[in-house]
Amino acid sequence: MTAIQDTAPHTDHAHDDHHHDHPSWLAHHFDDAEQQYDSGKLGMWLFLVTEVLFFSGMFCAYALYRNRNPEVFEFCSAFLNEKLGAINTGVLLFSSLTMAWAVRASQLRQHTLLVGMLAATLACAAMFLGVKAVEYSHKWELGLLPGKFYVAQLGGHHGDPKGYLETLCVVPMILTVLSALYYVYSWVVNSTFHKQVAGPLLVTGLCFFVGVFLGQTLEAEAADSHGGEHAEHHMVQGHVDHASHDHAAAEHTEHPADGAAAMPVVVASAGEDVKVMKEQLATPDADVNQKSMAGLFFSIYYCMTGVHAIHILGGMAVITWLIVKAARHEFHEQYFGPVDNVGLYWHLVDFIWIYLFPLLYLIT
Amino acid sequence: MSVVDRPIVSTETAGADSYPEHHFLNHTKGVLSWALTLDHKRIGLMYLVGVMASFALGGMFALMIRIHLWNFQDGWLDNKTYNQVFTLHGAIMVFLFIIPSIPAALGNFFLPIMLGTKDVAFPRLNLSSFYLWVTGLILFLTALSVTGLDTGWTFYTPYSIETQKGGAVLAATFGVFVLGFSSIFTGLNFIVTINTMRPPGMTWFRMPLFLWATYATSIIQVLATPVLGITVLLLSAERLLGIGIFDPKLNGDPVTFQHFFWFYSHPAVYIMILPAMGIISELMSVHCHKGIFGYRMIAYSSIAIALFGFLVWGHHMFTSGMADVTTVVFSALTFTVSIPSAIKVFNWLGTMYQGTVSLNTPMLYALAFIFLFTIGGLTGLPLGALSTDMHFHDTYFVVAHFHYVMMGGTLVAFLGGVFHWWPKMTGRMFNDKLGMVSAIIVFIGFNLTFLPQFVLGTRGMPRRYATYLEEFQDLHRLSTVGSLILGFGLVTALVVLLQSLVNGKKAPRNPWGGATLEWMCSSPPPHDNFSSAPTVGDPYDFSKIEYDGRVGGYVRKD
Numbered sequence: 027m028t029a030i031q032d033t034a035p036h037t038d039h040a041h042d043d044h045h046h047d048h049p050s051w052l053a054h055h056f057d058d059a060e061q062q063y064d065s066g067k068l069g070m071w072l073f074l075v076t077e078v079l080f081f082s083g084m085f086c087a088y089a090l091y092r093n094r095n096p097e098v099f100e101f102c103s104a105f106l107n108e109k110l111g112a113i114n115t116g117v118l119l120f121s122s123l124t125m126a127w128a129v130r131a132s133q134l135r136q137h138t139l140l141v142g143m144l145a146a147t148l149a150c151a152a153m154f155l156g157v158k159a160v161e162y163s164h165k166w167e168l169g170l171l172p173g174k175f176y177v178a179q180l181g182g183h184h185g186d187p188k189g190y191l192e193t194l195c196v197v198p199m200i201l202t203v204l205s206a207l208y209y210v211y212s213w214v215v216n217s218t219f220h221k222q223v224a225g226p227l228l229v230t231g232l233c234f235f236v237g238v239f240l241g242q243t244l245e246a247e248a249a250d251s252h253g254g255e256h257a258e259h260h261m262v263q264g265h266v267d268h269a270s271h272d273h274a275a276a277e278h279t280e281h282p283a284d285g286a287a288a289m290p291v292v293v294a295s296a297g298e299d300v301k302v303m304k305e306q307l308a309t310p311d312a313d314v315n316q317k318s319m320a321g322l323f324f325s326i327y328y329c330m331t332g333v334h335a336i337h338i339l340g341g342m343a344v345i346t347w348l349i350v351k352a353a354r355h356e357f358h359e360q361y362f363g364p365v366d367n368v369g370l371y372w373h374l375v376d377f378i379w380i381y382l383f384p385l386l387y388l389i390t
Numbered sequence: 391m392s393v394v395d396r397p398i399v400s401t402e403t404a405g406a407d408s409y410p411e412h413h414f415l416n417h418t419k420g421v422l423s424w425a426l427t428l429d430h431k432r433i434g435l436m437y438l439v440g441v442m443a444s445f446a447l448g449g450m451f452a453l454m455i456r457i458h459l460w461n462f463q464d465g466w467l468d469n470k471t472y473n474q475v476f477t478l479h480g481a482i483m484v485f486l487f488i489i490p491s492i493p494a495a496l497g498n499f500f501l502p503i504m505l506g507t508k509d510v511a512f513p514r515l516n517l518s519s520f521y522l523w524v525t526g527l528i529l530f531l532t533a534l535s536v537t538g539l540d541t542g543w544t545f546y547t548p549y550s551i552e553t554q555k556g557g558a559v560l561a562a563t564f565g566v567f568v569l570g571f572s573s574i575f576t577g578l579n580f581i582v583t584i585n586t587m588r589p590p591g592m593t594w595f596r597m598p599l600f601l602w603a604t605y606a607t608s609i610i611q612v613l614a615t616p617v618l619g620i621t622v623l624l625l626s627a628e629r630l631l632g633i634g635i636f637d638p639k640l641n642g643d644p645v646t647f648q649h650f651f652w653f654y655s656h657p658a659v660y661i662m663i664l665p666a667m668g669i670i671s672e673l674m675s676v677h678c679h680k681g682i683f684g685y686r687m688i689a690y691s692s693i694a695i696a697l698f699g700f701l702v703w704g705h706h707m708f709t710s711g712m713a714d715v716t717t718v719v720f721s722a723l724t725f726t727v728s729i730p731s732a733i734k735v736f737n738w739l740g741t742m743y744q745g746t747v748s749l750n751t752p753m754l755y756a757l758a759f760i761f762l763f764t765i766g767g768l769t770g771l772p773l774g775a776l777s778t779d780m781h782f783h784d785t786y787f788v789v790a791h792f793h794y795v796m797m798g799g800t801l802v803a804f805l806g807g808v809f810h811w812w813p814k815m816t817g818r819m820f821n822d823k824l825g826m827v828s829a830i831i832v833f834i835g836f837n838l839t840f841l842p843q844f845v846l847g848t849r850g851m852p853r854r855y856a857t858y859l860e861e862f863q864d865l866h867r868l869s870t871v872g873s874l875i876l877g878f879g880l881v882t883a884l885v886v887l888l889q890s891l892v893n894g895k896k897a898p899r900n901p902w903g904g905a906t907l908e909w910m911c912s913s914p915p916p917h918d919n920f921s922s923a924p925t926v927g928d929p930y931d932f933s934k935i936e937y938d939g940r941v942g943g944y945v946r947k948d
């Protein structure tokens with residue numbers, strides 16, 4: 027026994043333990059590249075299963091409450107800006123394309139293309155969050171808050187700017203400035219590696235603000251055009267609020283501007299539905315514009331989109347890690363598992379959004 | 391790798407059975423070499439110490455409860471403290487001890503070795519899962535010392551939303567969330583390891599049954615735990631943001647919380663029992679020196695339990711308000727799930743039949759398991775039947791039922807497994823006589839503690855009460871005496887184990903005569919488990935395993 031085991035005490039670091047035929051990218055406990063790749067892939071698929079189950083809890087809650095109070099969902103969905111949702115859907119879909127392209131580039135040793143594609147994915151993620159920041163801050167200003175914090179929408183105000191958006195932008199601002207400094211540094215030392223990392227980070231930071239700008243422009247348009255849509259809203263509100271109403275100004279500030287052609291129909295029919303419900307129930311309890319009704323919708327809205335946004339942030343972290351590895355030219359046809367697996371994760375995050383968008387924004 | 395450079399000597403060569411000079415324990419030295427280790431064996435040992443410490447903590451609370459209940463009123467705890475004590479007892483035992491106990495400690499140590507690989511597929515994930523467990527422990531201790539959680543381990547709403555102990559609920563739910571991820575990572579790692587890393591020759595049906603059981607457990611861990619994760623996340627959002635999804639005041643639905651909770655927590659009882667059943671399959675065949683009876687049936691029934699287990703969660707909510715049809719369906723499904731458990735019990739008995747039974751410590755624990763688990767499983771049936779559950783729900787009958795399966799089942803199997811593999815893990819033999827004494831004390835103490843509780847339950851003693859009617863006092867006192875005996879037995883077991891580290895005999899490679907791969911490597915195993923790829927054979931073929939007096943253990947004669 028001693029004969030077999032009396033090795034010079036080797037350290038616990040996997041790298042010192044390699045077989046001679048073990049390249050640095052192959053962990054010591056795997057026999058070959060294929061086994062390592064298969065393990066990583068299966069592990070990622072299992073992880074995705076847990077992710078789906080994790081979200082499924084919230085989808086269940088959604089199904090239960092929508093089934094129980096469909097009118098609440100119709101009422102509240104009108105506060106979500108379909109245009110912003112649609113843009114974000116497009117952005118995420120595009121990022122899935124660039125991610126898939128990145129996987130291909132990693133297999134073909136196209137290192138610069140790989141960095142570019144990962145950068146595009148990362149930038150799209152940032153833009154998504156920029157738009158989301160506008161959406162969130164706008165709702166907070168209006169008092170469209172979860173559960174017990176929900177403020178009944180009486181109309182008559184656009185929501186006073188309370189600096190929420192600025193607060194949300196603080197961290198991205200700091201990160202962008204840091205990336206800019208890093209970018210300058212990379213040119214000062216003139217290192218291709220640092221340039222390839224700093225460039226994408228800077229673009230990502232800027233793209234967040236592109237998202238913010240886009241979001242704000244569209245929100246503003248929606249608010250301006252509210253006069254024209256007011257008639258339809260009046261119907262909704264008229265049947266929904268039992269408190270007094272000042273409908274002089276629009277209450278659904280998030281309503282899309284040029285949805286004027288398509289949306290009024292939708293809103294009007296929503297209004298009629300609510301009217302029917304109201305007549306049937308005709309109790310103040312059935313009123314949807316209150317904490318226990320609309321508030322619950324926004325609870326579900328924030329939980330689902332919030333947890334999704336956290337997943338976007340997680341994805342951004344791992345994509346950044348991939349960019350560093352890609353800039354070091356670590357990937358090749360035998361070793362591209364990390365890109366492939368992060369890609370799978372990214373597609374899932376995209377996929378979940380594709381469900382969230384119609385379920386939350388497009389309720390008629 | 392340096393090991394391979396040396397002349398390769400088959401690990402099966404006898405004669406070289408002495409205590410190895412180099413093994414995973416002295417492979418590297420220093421605290422950091424443990425804290426940052428990626429070696430599954432060291433991670434397993436750290437888990438073992440951790441879960442045993444949690445068990446001791448939870449056991450302390452248990453004794454506090456039992457002593458409080460000595461008199462029918464005016465116990466030494468006030469009512470509020472009593473609530474906190476039983477909550478912490480349950481939460482610590484479930485989340486910190488019993489769920490990680492077998493898979494994370496023994497599974498981590500033995501799964502790669504029994505499979506014949508160097509490590510699990512993702513060693514770093516494995517280490518991070520351990521640290522998540524530690525984080526969960528810290529959060530639980532916060533909930534314990536800062537405010538004191540008083541919701542019961544089930545965190546039912548709306549009480550968990552309303553209780554004054556808000557900080558504690560947050561700390562504990564976050565703890566549960568983190569522990570959930572620890573458990574998911576372990577399960578994920580095991581599934582991948584078994585799927586992709588089996589060495590040549592290790593087909594699915596040559597896998598030891600402990601691995602089948604762990605595999606089934608891992609499936610449940612991966613599929614059920616995320617739902618618990620989102621449930622407790624929503625519960626903390628409930629406290630922080632008042633989202634109202636589970637809060638009837640805001641039109642939310644507390645029964646939904648119960649559905650979510652039991653969707654995890656019923657499968658979780660199989661996370662607890664399946665690995666225990668796996669251990670028993672090993673113990674039965676090794677200590678009866680006879681191939682396991684009905685290998686395939688045991689293997690398939692593990693998977694069946696894992697899958698059926700997802701369909702019966704409603705039996706915890708028969709009295710919470712469900713549609714009549716739903717209750718009937720859940721009740722019927724509950725009965726089907728007991729079939730695979732019964733299959734296993736009959737197969738173990740079949741293994742013993744005409745076997746050469748060695749009555750030693752692990753075997754005594756295994757026998758205790760079969761007896762206690764059978765009682766526990768059978769008493770599950772009246773609970774699964776609608777008419778009887780209406781009476782038994784929330785009484786001591788339920789308490790006795792789940793202690794028979796969880797403590798009499800999982801804990802006893804865990805102890806049996808620890809004794810069985812102790813020589814392999816530490817390289818030391820324990821005092822078998824004293825070990826057997828500990829098993830007997832545990833068995834007597836256990837039954838004395840929990841048999842009276844069945845009677846209490848059928849007479850209407852509700853669970854979680856700090857005071858009770860005087861007529862129940864005698865049975866309660868019997869139970870308290872039993873719990874002290876049980877505690878004494880467990881301390882004895884611990885002393886036997888620790889004593890072996892001080893002056894135990896050095897263990898041979900194969901002290902019991904097992905045929906699975908872990909008995910082919912030295913005790914304790916070398917850092918890389920096998921210096922050359924092991925030859926995989928039938929894990930339950932004992933025909934070539936013979937006792938060799940020179941080494942004081944068994945060797946393989948090919």
Ligand code: HEM
Nearest residue numbers: 659662663705706728767770771773774783784792795796
């Ligand atoms: C073998 C078949 C089994 C059946 C038919 C069964 C059935 C049941 C039923 C119907 C209940 C609900 C009683 C009530 O609250 O009114 C219950 C409770 C419980 N069972 Fe089982 N059970 C079985 C096995 C197990 C196993 C193997 C475990 C754990 C290792 C377990 C752990 C529990 C626990 C912890 C509770 C109580 C949870 C609580 O309310 O705090 N059971 N069982």
Ligand SMILES: [Cu+2]
Nearest residue numbers: 656659705706
């Ligand atoms: Cu159950």
